[in-house]
Amino acid sequence: MATTKKKQGTKKKVRRNPRARRAAAKKSPKARASARRPERKPQGRRRATPRAATPASPAVPSRDYRSAPVVELPSGRLSANFELSEFTRSQTASREGIPNEPPADSIPAIQKLVDEVLQPARDAFGLSMNINSGYRSLELNRAIGGSSTSQHMWTAEHAAADIEIFGADNLELAHWIEENCDYDQLISECYDPAEGPNSGWVHVSIKVRGRNRKESLTYQRGEGYTPGLPPL
Numbered sequence: 001m002a003t004t005k006k007k008q009g010t011k012k013k014v015r016r017n018p019r020a021r022r023a024a025a026k027k028s029p030k031a032r033a034s035a036r037r038p039e040r041k042p043q044g045r046r047r048a049t050p051r052a053a054t055p056a057s058p059a060v061p062s063r064d065y066r067s068a069p070v071v072e073l074p075s076g077r078l079s080a081n082f083e084l085s086e087f088t089r090s091q092t093a094s095r096e097g098i099p100n101e102p103p104a105d106s107i108p109a110i111q112k113l114v115d116e117v118l119q120p121a122r123d124a125f126g127l128s129m130n131i132n133s134g135y136r137s138l139e140l141n142r143a144i145g146g147s148s149t150s151q152h153m154w155t156a157e158h159a160a161a162d163i164e165i166f167g168a169d170n171l172e173l174a175h176w177i178e179e180n181c182d183y184d185q186l187i188s189e190c191y192d193p194a195e196g197p198n199s200g201w202v203h204v205s206i207k208v209r210g211r212n213r214k215e216s217l218t219y220q221r222g223e224g225y226t227p228g229l230p231p232l
């Protein structure tokens, strides 16, 4: 009863006077806390009891967890600035409901690409790097018309990613990688200086074992692939 009366009193004051409303809002945490205390206490007690009992009692059956999809891949951080999810998300996959989970044994390959190319490049430019396309499942690669031998279809042997750095020239990024990194294939794709530095993107791949080819190429729509990078 007492609580109800207090609440009603506060409501009336608030409606009459906006200043009082603000003042009441400032003071309200205490008032709210005291008003809620009777409601919170039982909740706290309820929570405290199982917590205290948990160590001694057997695990509580968790149907909710079991019915949830099992994530077997080690998702999460690959380096200071890269997470696996950046490489697996795809608008086409989302739109068309195409599964796009990389095989678990391909994780060392993308880890190597991050460690030896992407993170060093990101550090050198000091700007965030966007992953335009990372992993592609066979189905996704078909859906977007990728090459049937695309290294975007990660395996235990290789991984590839299409990258760009907004605020830096993508051709400069390609040249930096060529000069400073070991890679299998490096492609400057659809770069047009007339469009400005954000034009195009850079494809880069790496092999886990064996010698990387260190092959640099340029791709232009209508012209296909030509050897070497465009000059800076």
Ligand SMILES: [Zn+2]
Pocket (backbone or CB within 6 Å): 133, 152, 160, 161, 162, 203, 204
């Ligand atoms: Zn690519």
